Structure formats: structure tokens, C-alpha cells
Amino acid sequence: MSTTAASTKPVDPSVKVVTDATCTFCGCVCDDIDISVKDNHIIEAKRACVMGKAWFLNHHADDRPSCLIEGKPASVAEGVERAARILTEARYPIIYGLSDTTSEAQRVAVHIGDLIAGTVDTTTSVCHGPSGMAFQSAGEVTCTLGEIANRGDLIIFWGGNPAENHPRHFTKYSLMPKGMFLPNGRKDRTAVAIDVRNTKTAKAMDLFFQVKPRSDFECLWTLRALAKGIDLDPAVVKKDTGIELARWQDLMARMKACKFGVILFGMGLTMTRGKHLNSEALLSLARDMNAFTRFVVKPMRGHGNVTGADNVVTWSTGYPFGVNMSRGYPRFNPGEYTTSDTLARNEADAAMIIASDPMANFSQPARERLASIPYIALDPKDTPTTRAATVAFTTATYGINTAGTVYRMDDVPIFLRPAFESPHPSDFDVLTAIKHRVMELTNQQ
């Protein structure tokens, strides 16, 4: 085994090297990082991208206390007690976040949600929630990332900028790799970007479609029509999409002629006008294309383990996010049970926020509500959300300090090799302690 531990023996005996470690910074979840650790500091992260390097090298265990109650240092046990009381005394408790922690911790969080008849929601509701809803109406034709690397000869990036948000996506999966059926790598692929902005991603492409802002829906339906051989009025197409019909026709010809087409899409599609209707049109386009060739589609997910959150919430409750259990069984309704809504409508009266920072990025009414109710925050870092929390736990960082499981954006589960131990407890440990106390307080097993 040429590529594993033995070959990278450190010279400095105080340096520990963890090979094949996993970077949880983004949804690529690269599992080929060699981390060098000295005195509980990561001094090197071989093969990591710019973002990954920053994630590993800037990591330091906060010397904050592991627990703060109302801003004052407290023991973890005291924090657990207070947290359990907040959750069990509330009438409409919500649990939110979950995308930047292990699936083991996510499972405990969902269990707590069940015990307290609460509402469980994840950051999916503010990023790819619309894709999730489109998935429910259209389904999805997809594949794992290695399949793209081995077969994808036409790659279309739609409303996403992996060059900057998923830096190794190009080299590991989508653009550069020499795959089983693409021996010449980049040369065997045609790459296309469709976006309103001329991004770094667009510059790396063979073709770029700078479409009219907020016209993704029209663009997608133009392609769907062309796939079916329907005549379109060039003037209308140009006016609606900002692109000449002839260019769309050329793209469709390439899509039909390729062997394995791939559309990778980002939040530029799901969070613009049309939202889940855009996602649905895209999923349907990919499906339609299978009448001519093989074609797949894949959302590019941001957070390290947001895909795990979708999976865990789904297998536990039947639904992927926005799940309410107040009647004693799970119900699903995005817009009703999603966190920005339960907060903004002043319904939630207590919260537990795990590895997420709604105080920094939610709407004003939602933030005001959160600030006015008792809530618990778990985060390795000091954030606006932890600062305003009734109980704030400083937790160990997953992937750097804790083992566990992370689901890559293509649902492939990958396990973590921690680099060194944190002085703080893991999310899993804190949540498990809270769960046990909640069980005692509510007489449940």
C-alpha cells in the first residue's frame, strides 16, 4: 500500500501524522488529507484546498469554558441540567442546525426532539430545502461523485461556483480526473457553466452561458422544450433568458450527443426566483435526457454533514427537515415547521441550536424571537448565537477532535479520523447527557 501511513514518517518525533483524514469543511468531504499535529496544533494539512487548509491550520481549541450559563462559567453537568429543564418546560421547543456535526450526534438530537414532542429542523431548510421539495415531486436521477469522475463527459455547473466554494471538486471529481472511461481527463470532457455571474468557475469552462438574472426557470424550460423537439420563438427565448436560441440549441445538441451528462447545481438556482420550481425543472430535465443518453443531476451541498442530517432525520421520522412531533408523531410541512418560520411567527418558546449560527444569518424577526426565548447552543466556536444563548456549550470540533460519520454530498458515508483530543466534550457527549436527563424528567425510556 504505497499511499498509506508508512510512507509519510515524520522526522520530528513530536509531530504526529494522521493519514487519510477527512476534511469536514464542505460537502466534498475529502478523505485523503494527511494532517501533521504538533502540541495540539495542526501544522500541515497535505492535499487540503485553501478552505480546508484554513479549516485545519486555524483550528485551535477555544480556551473558553466548556459551558456558560447566561454568560457565566458553569460545569457541563450544570449546563446539562439547565438545558434539559429548558427543553422539557417549553410548550413549543425547536431543535435546529445539525449540519456541522456527526451523524451520531444528529441521531441523539432527533431522539431528544422526539422525547420533548419538539420540532426538528436542519440548515437544509435555508439552503437546499427547495431541492428537497422538488425531489418529492419529481424524484432525482443521480450518482456518486466517483461515477462522475469515471464517466462524466459533459459537465454543466448551474448556479454554483465550485472553483471557490468546493475547490477540489474540479480536480477530484468533475473536471480534471482521468477516469475509467475518460483516460485523458479534462480533454475528454466538455465543461459548461450557466450562471448570472461570470465567476471563477465560469472561466474554467469551455462554454459559459451568462443568463439573465432570475430567469433560471425560463432557461430550464427552454432546454426541456428543445429536448422534446418543440419549436421556440428566437425573439422570446432571447428576451426571456438573455441567450440566443441558437446557443441553447447547440447546448442541447451536445447534451444529446454526450455519453454521460452531469448537471451540478448550487444555491444560485435554488435560492433565486422560482426556488423549488427551478429545482424541479432541473431534475425533470435530467430525467428527460435519459431518453437520449445517460444523464444525472446532483445538488452541490455546502455544509460538511448536511447530507447526513437529511439522512438521519429521514430514517428516524420519514421526512428530511422541518419535522414537527408535537402530536406525538412526525409531521412535515416546510414553511410551517421550518425554523425561520417558527421563530418569526413567535411560536417557538425554547430552542436548541447545534453547530449553526442563526443569530448571524436569520431574518430580523426570527433573530429577535430567538434572543427573547431561553435557548441552548452547542458550537466549537464563539458566535453571535452562542453569545446570546442561555446555555452555551463549547464542543469539540468534528473531524479534528472527534470521530464519527459524515455523509458526503452524494450520500457516501465517510468516517472521521480525529487529529487530537479537545479539552471540550463532543456534541455527541453533551447531547447524550441532555437526552438522559430529559428522559428522567419526562419519565420516558
Added chain:
Amino acid sequence: MYDPLHGVDGQVRDIWIRDGRIVDAPSDPAVRPDKVLDAAGLVVMPGGVDMHCHIAGPKVNAARKMRPEEKRKAEHIMRTSKTRSGTMGSTPSTFATGYKYAGMGYTTAFDAATPPLAARHVHEELEDTPCIDKGFFVLMGNNHYIMRSIQRKEPERLKTFIAWLLGAAKGYAPKLVNPGGVEVWKQLPSGNVHGLDENVEHYDVTPRQIIEATARGANELKLPHPVHIHANNLGMPGNWATTLETMKTLGDTRGHLTHIQFHSYGGGVGDQDTFNSKVVELAEYVNTHPNLTIDVGQVLFGKTTSMTGDGPLGYYLSNIYHTKWFSADVEMEAGCGIAPIEYRDKSLVHSLQWAIGLEWYLLVKDPWRVAMSTDHPNGGSFLAYPQIIQLLMDRTFREEAIKQVHPAVRERSTLAELTREYTLYEICIITRSGPAKILGLANKGHLGPGADADITIYMPNDDKRVMFEMPRFVIKDGRVIVEQGEIREVTTGKLLHVAPGYDTSIETDIAEWFEKYYSVRFRNYPVSDDYLHDHEIIGCG
């Protein structure tokens, strides 16, 4: 008590249990049990064993995600002081799945189609599937390393790889799904293979070679369940010829053909009007070849979800029924197709599928070689097993049911002529003792000393559906976990897996293969012991 493995057919007996196992009665008559459960007048059987269902992993979870519409109006699984809440529909949530199996008297179930790349996901879900013991089969029929080993004529390497892969995934048995066909599906528009001797490009192998080589390798490893085959051409009119060829390809090596109902069709391709049953011909072959075992994959009328590792099949079904469609190709290993489906009793095809399933139960002479399954949720829910039992045990009921379905069933299948009625003893075989034996589970499916104390106790009833729907008691590892349909105690259950020995020098080559073609590192591929909850390694040989 019914214990067919020991020839016990409804006799009155005592069962002694210690430390979760069935033991001999103490020789010293002074020894008194700590606890006595009086089952006088009741029917006692080993816990049910479902040898083929889809209950965990990426495919099942994708179906849960995709189908919220069937959950709201379905039964609500309420949280109780002991149990988790959940949802039903054709693919229940994990906790609900465990409770429902246990509530019906089933204590062991095997998920039938796991891509090994996703094995960790399956382990996580199975740990969240309470009350039952469980395991899973590992998809191998379109694995590139296997196809390359066949291409290079390296049977020894292939065998070693099977052992390595089962150990790496902590799985139970090799599973072939549309061998070769899924790879062609990945290569070509609407691609598939249509017979055993079609070529799979790039590796230049045929489905026949994949079946032959994998079956041989797995049998040489002496795996408890050597090979579990979902044959080519599932669901296609005229596919019985492919099924027969598949059986013949196995020669006299042990092999299991799964959901055989879906593979027993006569008629011309694309011509519904000629669709008919070929069970008589196929059952004749099974009856005369003791190396073969089957499970049925019974179809029941109603709405459900088709889910399979057979990628092209999902596409085919979603196109004919105009439904939403999920497909996920897994690099180097497997595919997946999901589509909603409704079986209608007014449909000629669906009625025949229903009849063909029943013919299989009634035409295989040796009940030890035919296991009950609906291929949950493909033919229907596992919760339909009591209904199937009633159809098998009660001829009058069956005749009434035939009157409700498409009349062509009378001409195009033999079902209406079959008078056989199953006895309780035979039902006990096809729902627990037989599947346990086919799976090579020495401690399941019987009530002799050494068996796991998984026991189901029923109230006798002329209405067999009622009898089997709600057992009076269900005992798991010696503890009463269900009384009259209510969960009394929640156990986690254990994972059943194999760990065949192999020559570890193969790992250098597999590692190179991974670094070249997989998107994960070789070292990060095998599932570590951390993922095992309670578990038991079932030995080979």
C-alpha cells in the same frame, strides 16, 4: 409447539430458556424456573425470519424522502414512554420498521441490497431498527473488480475478493442484481442486458459468467448463504426462459433465486396480451434440483414503492406508469431505481403477478426450499404476510379472492386448479424454519437447545389472517418484548454478519484499484467495529 426442524408438529411441550437461549430441561426435577409463561392452548413457533426485504440504507431512505404523500394519511406511529415515534407508508421509518416486525412475530430480517460503499449508512439505520436481529446482502453482480477478475480468468482472486468485500462491509451474503445489466445501464441510454450471453462492454463478460463465477467462489468459501440472485430481465414478459437458464447455469452449486414471482412470465416482449404464467415449468425444475432455493416476492393489491438495485428497472417502471423516478448509480459497484407503483386487481398483468406468486407457494413441493416474501416493499408490505398465510391455508378464501381479480388468471395460470392447503406446520417452515436454514442460521428458526430464544406465540383462530397479525406474545432473546401487539420492552437486536478468512496479500491490488477509480480512500472503505451494535459473526463451513 411447532418446530419443524425437529419434527415437532403441534405437540404439547415445555421450552426452557436461559441467558437468551433455549436450553435442555434441567435434569434435576427440583430446579424451578424463575419465571413461567403459560402458553397452554396457544400456538408456539420460532420467531419469524424475513430473508429478503428492503428496510435500511440509501435506497430505502431515498424512497422515504421521495414519498411524503403516503405518510400523512397512513397509521401514525405514536411516541410512547418506551418507543420512538415514526411514520408508515410503504417504507416505514427505521424505528417503526422494528416495532412492526416484532409486533407481527418476526424477530429477524435481512436487507437485500446494499452497495458496499454505503455499508456504514446501512449499519447506522439497522442500529436504529429495534427489536429484531438483522443483516444485509452485499451487491456484487456489477462490481468492476469482480468483472475484471472474470475477464482475466482469475477465479481465485475473485473468491478472495468476495471474502474481503463481505468482511469490509460487515455484510452477510453476496447478492447479484441483474448481473451485468446495471453496468450496461450506466454505459448506454436505456441500457440493459436481455439474456445471459450478452456482452458487457469494457470487461467483455456475460451475465452467465458473472453468475457462474460468483456462485462458484461463494460456495467454495462455504458461506452460510452462498449467493442470492435477482436474475436478469425482472418483470419482462417471456423472462422465464432467462430464469430457467440462470438455474441451469448454477449446475449443482447452491444458489437462491429471489422474488422469483417477478421472473416467471411467459409471453412476447412488449406484448401484454400474451402475458402468462410459467410457474409450472420453473417449479418442475426447482422440484428436481435440491441445490436451489427461492423466495416468492408475492404481489398484493394496493399502492407501494418499487425499489431495487436494478437501475434500468426503475426507469422502465417509471416510464410505463408515468411516476416520479429516483435513480442513483454507485461508482464501481451498483445501481438503484425507485418508482411508486400501484397493483390493481382489475389489471391483467397485476392479477397474474398475484396469481403467479401464489402458484409458486403451491407448486414447490418441498416447503423448506420456498420462503415467504413480498420483496418488501416491492410486491407489498411485509405486513401482508398474514394475508398471504390466509390465502395459502384457506382454499375457500382463495377461491373467493380469485373471483375478485382479472378473469384471465383462470386461463393463463393454474392457480384456480390448485387445491393444496398449507398446514400450520408448513407455514412455520416457509416463514421461519426454512428461511433460517436457507440463510445458514443454525440458531434461528427452531426451538431446540442452543437456539436463540426468539419465540412467537399465537392465539389459535380459524381466521388465519387475524391469528398471524397479532401474536399473543413475542419473545426475543428470552424476553417478552410484545404482548398482544403492544411493545413491552425494546431491545436493540443484533447485527448478523460473516467474516470469512482470506489471503490478505490481495489488499495491495485492491488498494491500487481504489486509488485509481474510487472517490474514497482504500483505508477509509472497510467498516470498522465501531459501527457494530450487538453483533454475531456467523461462521463459514
